[in-house]
Amino acid sequence: MTAALVVLGAGAAMAYVLGSWFPRIVAGWVGRGHGIESVPAPAWATAAKVGTVVLDRWGTVTTxxxxxxxxxxxxxxxxxxxxxxxxxxxxxxxxxxxxxxxxxxxxxxxxxxxxxxxxxxxxxxxxxxxxxxxxxxxxxxxxxxxxxxxxxxxxxxxxxxxxxxxxIRKDATASVSRLTALGVTPVLVSDDTARNTEHLAQSCGIERCHPEIAPEKRARLVAELQEQGQVVAFATSRAEDAEAQAVADLGVGGGGGVRLQDLDAGRIATLLSTARGVVAGSRLARVLALVPAVVGLALVLLGLGSVLIAAVCAVAALVTAAVVGAIVVVRSQNLSRT
CATH class of the missing domain: 3.40.1110.10 (Calcium-transporting ATPase, cytoplasmic domain N)
Incomplete structure (x- = not known):
């Protein structure tokens, strides 16, 4: 019995660890096919919480x-x-x-x-x-x-x-709609005039915009959004926005930690949706992976188990953690594009 319990314990622990990091691995594999080039491990959890994304005019809703x-x-x-x-x-x-x-x-x-x-x-x-x-x-x-x-x-x-x-990107309106469908509020910042910026925002379906806003004021805008309780991502390709990205919870492009193929707002929506899949997948994988382990424990305690059965249950726990995590991540990417 002792050997069986050791096998089950080791399997459950490994399954828990696998459920924690395997969804991030899957997100990296699948994400590269959708232009998500690099995401630091801690950034996945932050991206999953983003409620507001500040979009620089250049490259997000425009080419x-x-x-x-x-x-x-x-x-x-x-x-x-x-x-x-x-x-x-x-x-x-x-x-x-x-x-x-x-x-x-x-x-x-x-x-x-x-x-x-x-x-x-x-x-x-x-x-x-x-x-x-x-x-x-x-x-x-x-x-x-x-x-x-x-x-x-x-x-x-x-x-x-x-x-x-x-x-303007041909799919800019659809991309902005994908962000809002996720419950994320897009905010457009621009160095252009108020009239031109408002026209660009309206053309893309963005309700909130800030025209003629200098780089040093963008950091203050991010801070104000955070003071309102928002988790803020800042997407830009401009080196002048480094301060604003440093203040933001998540920096996308430029000097930020997240690197994408380009800053298309639709790609940003895919990133945020995938991040939610990573967090949800990790949570669900860790829970469901315990089911085979608990079944094996019950069999051992009832005297119906053996080391072989314990090993089978341990492997089942590992497989469950991997499969569940992968399915949730892939499904989150598919849903983000509908």
Whole structure:
């Protein structure tokens, strides 16, 4: 009997330990197939408790890029020239705005390129003087379109307007819905204007947003949410948000501990759902793994057991812990995508 009890005790202890860590292993295996690259072990429990996720504008509900939404020449037959000269000049510039405009045309022969701080860029494209920047700087009337409006001047004459806006992810609304379905409140933070930020939030189904919020103020926002009793995750790819991520309970992307393939809000929803599966799976696996052990103990105490039966019950406890934990984790990922 003593040997049987030792076998059962060892099996139950091993099953308890297996139930604690095996769901994390399964989550790591399965998660990599869904873009969850690295999650520190303690972060799973934190992620399972997240009730608010702060989403930086770049890369979460947008692709992280800008795009030209409107090409508006002053004369209809100048459409090709507007795209060509503006795009060719912006190939020489840096920044998201420049890259967005550069994508509307191939490169040209640019000389005398100069960036004018606070105004725009200028130079010669195929020996034609070109300026791209604030409409007032190039002698054009200001406009109030959504996004960033730039004017284009060719040969010292106004050519037309370009409007550049966020490149919103096609599945942004569905991704935000997945977060809210989990009971998680998304909060959008942006360095853009109030009008543009509110439009982006509404387009994605986000009710709460904070426009024109500097990096140093984002940490305070996280602290305020925590003071309201929320467990807060902060998702960003920007190094400037390191302080806010340090304050947050869970940092996703950037300098945070959790690394994803990208910061798509849908991927964040999968992460949080999987984390809940890890915690639930660990809890359930530890409980159900005791059932075979208790059955084996009862048989031994009644004199109906043997070392062989005890070993079978111990193995059954280990298998139960592994299978139950794995099923709960996989099921949590499947549910998060429905």
């Amino acid at each position: 992280g890029k800008l795009r030209v939404t409107t090409v508006d020449p002053l004369e209809p037959d100048h459409l090709r020239n507007l795209r060509w000269f503006a795009g060719a000049l912006e190939h020489e510039a840096e920044g998201r705005l420049a890259r967005a405009i550069a994508r509307i045309s191939p490169r040209g022969k640019v000389t005398a390129f100069e960036q004018v701080p606070g105004c725009g860029v200028r130079g010669s494209v195929d020996r034609h003087p070109v300026r791209v920047g604030r409409p007032g700087w190039v002698g054009m009337a200001e406009r109030n379109d959504l996004g960033v409006v730039v004017g284009v001047e060719l040969d010292e004459r106004p050519l037309g307007y370009l409007v550049v806006g966020d490149d």
